[in-house]
Structure formats: C-alpha cells, structure tokens
Amino acid sequence: MFSPSFCPKCGGPDLGQQIPPGDTHERLMCRGCGYIHYVNPxxxxxxxxxxxxxxxxxxxxxxxxxxxxxxxxxxxxxxxxxxxxxxxxxxxxxxxxxxxxxxxxxxxxxxxxxxxxxxxxxxxxxxxxxxxxxxxxxxxxxxxxxxxxxxxxxxxxxxxxxxxxxxxxxxxxxxxxxxxxxxxxxx
Ligand SMILES: [Zn+2]
CATH class of the missing domain: 3.90.79.10 (Nucleoside Triphosphate Pyrophosphohydrolase)
Incomplete structure (x- = not known):
C-alpha cells in the first residue's frame, strides 16, 4: 500500500505510525503539522x-x-x-x-x-x-x-x-x- 515519505500537507519528513487522539486505528501521522494519512478501501x-x-x-x-x-x-x-x-x-x-x-x-x-x-x-x-x-x-x-x-x-x-x-x-x-x-x- 502506498505510504508517503513526506507530509502531503506541510512537506515535512517526520511521519510515523501512531493512533491519533480519539481514534481506534494506527495511522501514518505528521508530527510536524498533525496531518493524518487515512487509507480507506x-x-x-x-x-x-x-x-x-x-x-x-x-x-x-x-x-x-x-x-x-x-x-x-x-x-x-x-x-x-x-x-x-x-x-x-x-x-x-x-x-x-x-x-x-x-x-x-x-x-x-x-x-x-x-x-x-x-x-x-x-x-x-x-x-x-x-x-x-x-x-x-x-x-x-x-x-x-x-x-x-x-x-x-x-x-x-x-x-x-x-x-x-x-x-x-x-x-x-x-x-x-x-x-x-x-x-x-x-x-
Ligand atoms: Zn505535516
């Protein structure tokens, strides 16, 4: 599955898998700006x-x-x-x-x-x-x-x-x- 290496929103490189606050699934998130990369079917x-x-x-x-x-x-x-x-x-x-x-x-x-x-x-x-x-x-x-x-x-x-x-x-x-x-x- 495609995962970006850089944040599509701020262009920053600091992306990591984590569960966003209030969420139930681990997602790729930008630690710079908080962007969440959702992957849906x-x-x-x-x-x-x-x-x-x-x-x-x-x-x-x-x-x-x-x-x-x-x-x-x-x-x-x-x-x-x-x-x-x-x-x-x-x-x-x-x-x-x-x-x-x-x-x-x-x-x-x-x-x-x-x-x-x-x-x-x-x-x-x-x-x-x-x-x-x-x-x-x-x-x-x-x-x-x-x-x-x-x-x-x-x-x-x-x-x-x-x-x-x-x-x-x-x-x-x-x-x-x-x-x-x-x-x-x-x-
Ligand atoms: Zn970002």
Whole structure:
C-alpha cells in the first residue's frame, strides 16, 4: 500500500505510525503539522447483464491478467454513485448501455482493501464500441462461459449462482468476503 515519505500537507519528513487522539486505528501521522494519512478501501462497481439467457463478459486487454474474462466492473470515481460507476464501467468496457435492476452482491477483499458491489442490470443498447481496457466482449450461453479463464473465484461464484437463480426466477442478495472463499446468501 502506498505510504508517503513526506507530509502531503506541510512537506515535512517526520511521519510515523501512531493512533491519533480519539481514534481506534494506527495511522501514518505528521508530527510536524498533525496531518493524518487515512487509507480507506476502494470500491469496485460492476454488473451482471443477462440477455436471452446469455451473460455479458469482457476480456481484459491490460494487466493484471490480460486475456482473462470477467464481469464489466471497475473503480468508482469520486462524485459518482455506485450505480453510476457500475453503468459507466459497463459502457467503457463493453459499449453496452444498461440500466440497473437491483443490487446483487457485495463482497470484501480485506487483504487488498477492496469492496466489490455487483448489480443486476439490463442491456438497453449494444453499440459494439468499447474502450482500450477491453480486448473483446461477448454474451455467453452458460455452457460456453470460459470458467477457467475467469480469474477471480468470487466472480465465478457470483455468476454461477446467478445462472442457477435465473432458472428458478428468484434472485437473492449476497454478501461475503474473499478470506472465507465463500459468498454468503441472505434473503
Ligand atoms: Zn505535516
């Protein structure tokens, strides 16, 4: 994780880990001016988009792991809602204009300080134009999904569950974390 060597506020070099008064966590603090360097998790927002029983996946063109397939998802920007971030990522990575149906899954990866928020969404328009982070995009029938090329186990698990649920026509909501390796189910 990035830690500055100099205080971003006063430029001083006297930074050290300590628990600020009234706080519960150790933080990097400037002993010169009292600046506190907070490090908070990043949010990644994305969508499961199904059309006629096929599921939208994007093939990554850039590191990490170019060539692998994943759900369209990416880092939320400041000033966005999670829904806006998810739809923007879908647009950038697949050229699909979509609308959100409901939240579907929230899971945390505390080791790398990331939180994934995945929505169910509906494709409104498929333009065929996508950004440089994507090599290809495709709507896959379940039997054609390249499961072994979806790198991230939690993404595989979310998509598997969704496909099962679509057959039953009832969608749950999930939360979980990467440390247990399991996405938990709640209704
Ligand atoms: Zn300072």
């Amino acid at each position: 990043k949010i990644i927002a994305g969508c499961i988009i199904e059309q006629d029983g096929k599921y939208l996946l994007c093939q990554r063109a850039i590191p990490p792991r170019p060539g692998t397939w994943t759900l369209p998802a990416g880092f939320m920007e400041s000033g966005e809602t999670t829904e806006e971030a998810a739809l923007r990522e879908v647009w950038e990575e697949s050229g699909v204009r979509a609308e959100i149906l409901s939240p579907y899954s929230i899971f945390s990866v505390p080791k790398i300080s990331e939180v994934y928020i995945i929505f169910r969404a509906l494709a409104l328009e498929i333009t065929g134009q996508f950004g440089p982070e994507t090599m290809d995009y495709k709507f896959f029938a379940p039997e054609d999904i390249p499961w072994d090329k979806i790198y991230y186990p939690a993404i595989r698990q979310i998509l598997e569950r969704y496909i099962e649920e679509r057959q039953a026509g009832v969608y749950g909501m999930y939360m979980g974390n990467d440390d247990s390796g399991k996405i938990h189910f709640m209704r």
